[in-house]
Structure formats: C-alpha cells, structure tokens
Amino acid sequence: MPDAVVIGAGPAGCAAAIALARAGRDVMLLERSPEPRESVCGEFLGPDAAAALARLGLDPATLGGAPLRRMRIGHGGREADVALPFPAWALPRRLLDGALQEAAGPALRRGTTVLGAVPMGEGWRLRTSSGEIEARRIILATGKHALRGHPREGAPPPAIGLKLHLAGVAMADAVALLPFDGGYAGLQPLPGGGANLCAALHGPPRGLPGDLLVRVRAGSALAEALLRDAHPLWDRPLAIAGVPYGFRQPAAGPPGLYRVGDQAAVIPSFTGEGVALALHSGLAAAEAILAGQEADTFHAAWRRRSAGPMRWAGLAAHVLRASPPAFAALGAVGPLARLVAARTRVAA
Ligand SMILES: Cc1cc2nc3c(=O)[nH]c(=O)nc-3n(C[C@H](O)[C@H](O)[C@H](O)COP(=O)(O)OP(=O)(O)OC[C@H]3O[C@@H](n4cnc5c(N)ncnc54)[C@H](O)[C@@H]3O)c2cc1C
Structure with a gap:
C-alpha cells in the first residue's frame, strides 16, 4: 500500500509527488491524460511560481519561458x-506540466x-480506469474538476474560462489585460511567436466561445490594435466551465484526504x-x-497562508470587473499592480 496516492498531475499534484518521492516516501501519481496537454490558463508565471519551481530544481527560463x-x-x-514590478515569464502549460511530470519520474502513471475514492480501514480505496488501488492517504489535485463523491462544499457561483492560441499578434515582452463586456482577457506572447489569449467570463457565455476574438476586440482600442491581424491557431477555444473563483477549502474533511491546488483554493485568475x-x-x-500532520491541520494552515493573497486577488478582480475605467486610469495602474503583487505573494 503506497504512503500516498496523488490524484492529478497538474502543478499541485506534481509538486506534492516530487517532494514526497524525494523524501523517500512510496508515492503514486495518477494522471488521466496520456500525455502533457494544453489547459485553460493565461500561462503567466511570476516570482512565487519561480520560487516553488526552484525548490523542485526547475526554472521557467530554461524550460523555454519568454520573459x-x-x-x-x-x-x-x-x-x-x-513596467512589471517583478520578474515574470510566459510559459505554455504543455511545457510546464510536461517538465513537472518528467521530474516526478517513476511515481507517475499516465492514462x-x-x-472514485472511499475510506477503508486506516486508508483509502480508489476505483480507477486501470483497477482498484489502496493507499494510506490521498492527495486530491484534480484542479477544477471535482472527484465524484468529493464536491467542494460551499463553492461560489462558477465562471467560465477560455483559451485560444493566436498567430499574427506581436506582444514583444508585454502582457496585456483586456477587460471586455462580460469578462476580461489576458494576452501574452507564446515563446515561439504568436500569443495566448485567455479569458474569464463572469456571466453567461452569450455566443462565446465562437466570437471570443470579436468580443475582446470590442472592449478597447488596445485590444483592437493588438488583435487586428490575429488568426486563431485552433478551430475553437479550449473551454472550462464551473471555475469557482474565491473558493477556499474549510479545514474539516475526511481524515487522510489532503486537498491541494484548485481543490484547496481558487484564486481569481487575473493576478x-x-x-x-x-x-x-x-x-x-x-x-x-x-x-505527520493530519489533513485538517494542513488545511487550516493552508487557509491561513493563502487568506491574504485570496482576499487581495478577489478585491483587484472586483475593481477590474466593476469599474474597468477606474482600473485603466493612467497613473493608478502602476501603484495598484505593485500593491496587488506584494499582497498576493504566498512564497514563505
Ligand atoms: C481563465 C484562467 C486563466 C488562468 N491564468 C493563469 C495564469 O496566467 N497564471 C497562473 O498562474 N494561473 C492561472 N490560472 C489558474 C491555474 O490554471 C490553476 O490555478 C492551476 O492550473 C491549478 O493547478 P492544479 O494542479 O490544482 O490543477 P490543474 O492544473 O487543473 O491539474 C489537474 C490535473 O488533474 C488531472 N485530473 C483531473 N481529474 C482527474 C481524475 N479523476 N483522475 C486523474 N487525473 C485527473 C487533470 O488532467 C490535470 O492534469 C488561470 C485559470 C483560468 C481558469
């Protein structure tokens, strides 16, 4: 029986599995996709992400991230x-998740x-597409997706995320934040050329994702200028529904079940x-x-550590949503970006 089975090999699950394996624990990392793939994400990494990657022996620049x-x-x-008040990179998730999964080594079982997972004696029994597995404890790292039987209690109303890779967009070394009617989008360079457009919608999709480019371009002169010659590289955007921005896992939960990543807290993507x-x-x-800490002790500690970043990200996203003109006021953006960046740091 492994010490821990980690469910989901995104950033959260990989970090947990790598750290446990390096400490000599018997750990298994289960991932449903047969290979690393694109996921809905703005692909912006700041210094907090770089600090965690450094602890895992990885670096955004050497993985191919564009500064x-x-x-x-x-x-x-x-x-x-x-100017961004900190170093940052644009790193496609296929590359990031691929590097993390490789670093997990033999612990990883793709596909x-x-x-489902049910408590059994001192541990857990998991039902998987390749048969049953028993484990002393499980680390739930399935991201936006709830595992059947283990919903996120009290999650706020969900938003929708969309992502589309584009050719014909020159971003140089800039990330652009583009509010539009019904949501906001981030646009940043892809390391090999072109750009990643990623949007969060806070209302019903109303024609999206088909007219994503049209809707974002209508939001500002900047979006119109940046996206004038844009061509989608995919037939349609990747989409994810049910993103509960602002969710935070309460400390309580069944013993031996540790929630991490988006299963523990979902920070508004704008930051x-x-x-x-x-x-x-x-x-x-x-x-x-x-x-040797139990899951509820871990959840309580993580709630405390992530409380400030979650509050500040929520506040900034609210201002952006409720009053884009105030947000875009020249002169206010630099100080506000510095303040939000300082208050959303989670690295110890
Ligand atoms: C619109 C949008 C824009 C964003 N932009 C950014 C950004 O620019 N920068 C940033 O840092 N963050 C951004 N985020 C947030 C970021 O994408 C997530 O917070 C992050 O991916 C969470 O990592 P995770 O490991 O918890 O989950 P995920 O990255 O979602 O990984 C979960 C993994 O679990 C696997 N899985 C799921 N269910 C099962 C199952 N039953 N069995 C086995 N495997 C399973 C999935 O295949 C996946 O590989 C954005 C989010 C959205 C919605």
Missing part, C-alpha cells in the same frame, strides 16, 4: 503601459482516471498566481505529511 517586463491595460480608448498557489500548496502538503 515578460511590461503590463498593458486597455479600456475603451484609454491605455496604461507600466489512469480515478473514478496570474494560480500556478504559484498550486505548487506551494503541493509542497506544503508534502511537508505536512512528512511531519
């Missing part, structure tokens, strides 16, 4: 263009979907801190297990 140095925000005819939180929560869960 980002500026942030542009457009609303209507207005635009702000400020295995976990269909680009989701991957950082996922990586740090995976590392923290591994530390808790190595220290």
